[in-house]
Amino acid sequence: MASAYGGPEALSVVEVAVPEPGPGQVRIAVRAAGVNPFDHKVYSGAFGTDPARLPLRLGTEAAGVVTAVGTDAIGPAGPVETGDEVIVHRAPGAYADELVVPASSVVPKPARLSWEEAGALMAAGVTAVHALEAIGPGKGETVLIHGAAGGVGLMAVQLAVARGATVLGTSRPAKHELLRELGAVPVAYGPGLADRVRAAAPEGIQAAADLVGTEEAVDVSVELVADRSRIATIVAFEHGARAGIKLLGGGPGADPGTEIRAAARLQLTAEAEAGRLRVLIAGSHPLREAADAHRQIMTGHVTGKIVLIP
Structure with a gap:
């Protein structure tokens, strides 16, 4: 308390x-x-x-x-x-x-x-489900997940891979091996991020989720994803609003995704019970x-x- x-x-x-x-x-x-x-x-x-x-x-x-x-x-x-x-x-x-x-x-x-x-x-899991529902990465598409080694990011990586998407995940280099283990292509954040993402995904990025809240995450997503309706943030509400991307969660002007998150609970327990979600x-x-x-x-x-x- x-x-x-x-x-x-x-x-x-x-x-x-x-x-x-x-x-x-x-x-x-x-x-x-x-x-x-x-x-x-x-x-x-x-x-x-x-x-x-x-x-x-x-x-x-x-x-x-x-x-x-x-x-x-x-x-x-x-x-x-x-x-x-x-x-x-x-x-x-x-x-x-x-x-x-x-x-x-x-x-x-x-x-x-x-x-x-x-x-x-649950808290990270339902947030990850909401983010993916908002940007809709499908089979054969490539999605960029910022903050991929955080609590929400690790869930989002696994769920997006399960959808059949190619996942690029930003993190510190020390966490890259874990992201590879979960099926993602790791990319170090920091100066030059957009160029590193282009090199890792030469055919382009179709969707992006900012789970860390930095201006870099929003700006790089906007630079690389043509359709801003397929970019979402759960943290950078002010910068995200200026960029015209989706705002998710409890911030000002954000979509709380109440029904999506509630429905996600049984989905998450089923995935965990089946051993498909760590x-x-x-x-x-x-x-x-x-x-x-x-x-x-x-x-x-x-x-x-x-x-x-x-």
Whole structure:
């Protein structure tokens, strides 16, 4: 929980009462909660500093075991029952050892995923699905994914490859081998990026997704992709708006993709259960060390996802 606006030093663990689930609700014993860049933005002041909103409960995704259900507890995959192993998204206040959430937020946990993997699947996964739906890379096309080694990027790479697209992914050179392992053609970001992309894809780029938020990512995409309706950003809302590309997510003027993201949850669990989608975990921290997890993710150089373990 954040008791003030600012940096990770504002975070602390506090005891709060957890209510019994009401109609259409379930209670979850959390086994792992995913950490996302958005979580830090919530208390950083990026969305305002209204003191009336404090303290702020953090987190949006978790995995755990159902410990109690209210009446009519029906999830996207059917009735939810005590003892079910589940993934929860969206899960406001997921940095917790117990949660009460709508049953509509709960989907079955793939058996082959660890708790850490399950807790880190959804936020990045649904964002990646939304981005790909927005730009529509198809079989035989070439797509450029900026920030390909981040949490969302790694999901987008795998999903685009599964669609039959050729994927070029930008990242630091240290992460290139991982991108190759996932089926992408890695390209180092930085000065000269457009030329390196042209050299790697001489027949051109049909679509691009900016998952990192730099002006370079937007500018290079606009330079290389003829149709701006096939370029999207999930971060660079101001620069993206000026460039006339699609804005996705929670930023000003952006398409939240609510229905697409909700529908994506069962798609993602099916892909993970079948072994076609990997969730890469960069590290885990005890819940009481959430501040350290945020310091790590704020570096911008995390490969995969960080999770908290209650």
